[in-house]
Amino acid sequence: MSDFIVSARKYRPATFASVVGQKHITSTLKNAIERGQLAHAYLFCGPRGVGKTTCARIFAKAINCLDPQGAEACNTCESCRSFNEGRSLNIHELDAASNNSVEDIRTLIEQVRIIPQIGRYSVFIIDEVHMLSAAAFNAFLKTLEEPPQHAIFILATTEKHKIIPTILSRCQIYDFNRIRVEDSVEYLRYIASQEGVTADEESLNLIAQKADGGMRDALSMFDKAVSFCGTQLDYRSVAQTLNVLDYDTYFHLTELLTAGRYAESLVAFDEVLSKGFSGQTFMAGMNRHMRDLLMAKRPETLPLIEMTGALLDRYRLQAETCDAEFLFGAIAILTELDGKIRQSSNGRLLVELGLMKIARLGQKKKDDVGFDEEYLLPELTPEQTPAEPVTAKAPAQEKPVTPTTVQPPQVAATKPAPSSVTPTPARQEPPSAPTPTTRPAGTTPIRRSPLGASLTAMMAEQQAPRPAETATREVQPTLRTIDPRCAEKIEEHRYEVLALIREQRPRFVPTFEQMTLQGNTIRLSVPSQELHDEIQRNRTLLLTGIARTANVEGSIELEVTINEELRAARPIKLEDRVRYITEKNPLLGDLRKALDMEVE
Numbered sequence: 328m329s330d331f332i333v334s335a336r337k338y339r340p341a342t343f344a345s346v347v348g349q350k351h352i353t354s355t356l357k358n359a360i361e362r363g364q365l366a367h368a369y370l371f372c373g374p375r376g377v378g379k380t381t382c383a384r385i386f387a388k389a390i391n392c393l394d395p396q397g398a399e400a401c402n403t404c405e406s407c408r409s410f411n412e413g414r415s416l417n418i419h420e421l422d423a424a425s426n427n428s429v430e431d432i433r434t435l436i437e438q439v440r441i442i443p444q445i446g447r448y449s450v451f452i453i454d455e456v457h458m459l460s461a462a463a464f465n466a467f468l469k470t471l472e473e474p475p476q477h478a479i480f481i482l483a484t485t486e487k488h489k490i491i492p493t494i495l496s497r498c499q500i501y502d503f504n505r506i507r508v509e510d511s512v513e514y515l516r517y518i519a520s521q522e523g524v525t526a527d528e529e530s531l532n533l534i535a536q537k538a539d540g541g542m543r544d545a546l547s548m549f550d551k552a553v554s555f556c557g558t559q560l561d562y563r564s565v566a567q568t569l570n571v572l573d574y575d576t577y578f579h580l581t582e583l584l585t586a587g588r589y590a591e592s593l594v595a596f597d598e599v600l601s602k603g604f605s606g607q608t609f610m611a612g613m614n615r616h617m618r619d620l621l622m623a624k625r626p627e628t629l630p631l632i633e634m635t636g637a638l639l640d641r642y643r644l645q646a647e648t649c650d651a652e653f654l655f656g657a658i659a660i661l662t663e664l665d666g667k668i669r670q671s672s673n674g675r676l677l678v679e680l681g682l683m684k685i686a687r688l689g690q691k692k693k694d695d696v697g698f699d700e701e702y703l704l705p706e707l708t709p710e711q712t713p714a715e716p717v718t719a720k721a722p723a724q725e726k727p728v729t730p731t732t733v734q735p736p737q738v739a740a741t742k743p744a745p746s747s748v749t750p751t752p753a754r755q756e757p758p759s760a761p762t763p764t765t766r767p768a769g770t771t772p773i774r775r776s777p778l779g780a781s782l783t784a785m786m787a788e789q790q791a792p793r794p795a796e797t798a799t800r801e802v803q804p805t806l807r808t809i810d811p812r813c814a815e816k817i818e819e820h821r822y823e824v825l826a827l828i829r830e831q832r833p834r835f836v837p838t839f840e841q842m843t844l845q846g847n848t849i850r851l852s853v854p855s856q857e858l859h860d861e862i863q864r865n866r867t868l869l870l871t872g873i874a875r876t877a878n879v880e881g882s883i884e885l886e887v888t889i890n891e892e893l894r895a896a897r898p899i900k901l902e903d904r905v906r907y908i909t910e911k912n913p914l915l916g917d918l919r920k921a922l923d924m925e926v927e
Contacts, residue, residue, distance in 0.1 A: 333547070352501050424458040449479070450481060480498075507633065533565055533566060581616065583686070607665070610668065617658050620642060808881040808882065824877060834861070847882060852888050
C-alpha cells in the first residue's frame with residue numbers, strides 16, 4: 328500500500344501563480360524580485376492556513392534561483408533541486424513556539440554570519456514569531472535592523488498585536504486575507520478532479536464555509552469527507568461528517584416562520600437538537616441564513632453572499648418570498664438572543680421563544696395586508712350616535728316602528744307650520760329623532776370595522792335623496808363622537824394604560840410614560856424615525872386598547888413627533904447612569920455612600 332499524503336501537503340503551492348486568494352501579496356513580492364528591491368526583513372501576518380509560510384518558502388526559493396523565469400523559480404537549477412529535495416542550506420526555518428529563549432536567538436545570530444554556498448541569500452523563516460519572549464525580541468533587534476547583505480528574515484505570525492512595536496518598525500508588513508469561499512470552492516473542485524472524486528456544489532460550499540477562510544482547514548475537511556463518502560461526495564453525508572446543519576434545515580424553517588407556523592417551527596428545532604446540535608450553533612446558523620437572505624434581495628448586495636452556483640440561486644428565490652421588514656426583525660431577535668444564551672440556564676427555552684417571536688412577525692405581516700389607514704379606530708363607538716338619542720327619548724315613543732316608514736315625509740311637509748296644530752309637533756318630533764332606526768331594515772353593525780364603516784356610508788348615501796330628511800340630519804354629518812372627559816379619563820387610568828402597553832408593546836412604555844393629553848389627542852415624542860413608524864403601524868391596536876381601558880366613549884387621536892434630543896439626553900456612560908438614577912431617587916446615593924460602594 329502506497330504512503331498516503333494529506334491534501335494540504337500534497338497540493339501545497341510551489342509557485343506564486345498557484346497561491347490561492349492572495350494575489351495582492353504575490354504580485355507585490357514578484358515585482359520586488361523582478362526589480363531587485365528586496366528588503367532585509369518581512370512580516371507575514373494573517374489567519375491560520377492562508378499561505379504565510381507557503382509564500383515565505385516560494386519567495387526564498389525564487390530569490391535563490393540561478394535561472395529565474397521572471398519572478399518564478401525554474402525548478403531545474405541546483406538551488407531549486409536542493410530546495411525541492413529538502414537539503415538546501417540557504418533556507419533555515421525556526422519554530423519560535425519551541426525556540427523562544429535568548430539562547431535560541433543567539434544561536435540564530437551565529438548562523439546569520441555564515442555565507443551561503445549556493446545562491447545569493449540565506450533566508451531565515453521564523454514561524455509563530457509572536458511566541459518569542461520579551462528578552463528574545465530585544466536580543467534580536469540589532470541583528471534584524473542591520474543584518475549582513477546576504478541575510479533576509481521572514482517572520483510569520485497569526486497574532487500581530489503581540490509583537491512589540493520596535494520589531495514591527497524594522498519589517499515590511501504583509502497582511503494576508505481570509506480566503507474567499509468562491510476561491511476555496513474553485514481550488515477544492517480542482518483537487519477533486521485530480522483525485523478522481525465527484526462532488527456537488529453544495530458539498531464544496533459547505534466545506535469552504537466551515538473552513539472559515541483557511542485553505543488548510545478546507546483541505547483537511549475534504550480528506551475527512553472523502554474518507555467517509557468515498558469518491559462520491561454527497562451533500563447530506565458531508566454535512567453529517569463535518570457535524571454541521573445542512574442548508575435544507577434553514578430553508579425549511581424560514582418557510583415555516585414566514586408563514587407564522589410557530590408550532591411546526593418548534594418541532595423542527597427539536598429535530599435539530601435530537602441530532603446533537605446545540606441551540607447556540609443552530610441560532611448562529613439561522614442568523615447567518617437570515618442575513619444572506621437579506622443580502623439576496625438586492626442585486627448590489629448579492630456579491631456579499633459567500634455562495635456559488637445553484638445554492639446562490641436558491642437563496643435568491645427564497646429572498647423574493649421574504650419581506651425585508653421580516654428579515655430585519657428576525658436578525659434583530661436572533662442577535663439579541665445570541666448575547667443572552669451564554670448566560671441563560673435554559674438555552675432551549677430561549678431559542679424557542681425567539682422562534683415564536685419571529686413566527687409572530689411573519690403572521691403579523693400576513694394580517695396587516697389590506698389594512699386601510701383611513702379608518703384608524705373602527706371599534707370606537709361610531710354606532711352610539713344613533714343609539715343615544717333613541718335611548719334618551721324612548722319613554723316618549725308609543726309607536727317606534729310605524730314612524731320609520733310613513734311619518735318622515737309628513738313631518739317634512741308639516742314642519743314649515745309647526746305652530747298651527749299644537750298636538751302635531753309633540754307627536755311628530757319623536758319620529759324625526761329615531762330616523763336612524765331605518766337602518767335595521769338593512770344591517771345594523773354592532774362592531775364597526777373598516778368594511779362596516781364603508782357599508783354604513785353607502786347606506787347613508789342611499790337614504791340621502793330625501794330633501795326634507797337631509798335638512799333634518801344636517802346637524803349630524805359624521806358618525807364619530809368625542810368624549811369631553813377623554814383626557815381626564817386617560818389620566819385617571821394612566822397606570823392601567825401603561826400596564827396594557829407594557830403587556831402588548833413593551834418597547835413603547837418609555838414613550839407613553841411621557842405622553843401629554845389635550846382633549847381627545849394623545850401627544851408623544853420619540854427619538855427616532857424607526858420608533859415613529861412602529862407606533863404608527865400599531866396605532867389602531869394601541870388606541871383601541873386605551874379607549875377600552877380608560878372607558879373613553881368616543882374617538883381618540885394620536886400625534887407622534889420626532890425629537891432627536893431625547894436620544895442625546897439618555898445617559899450612556901456608567902457614571903452618567905448612576906448620576907441619573909441618583910437624581911431620580913436621592914436615597915440610592917445615600918445608600919451607596921453608607922455601604923461604601925464603588926461604581927463598577
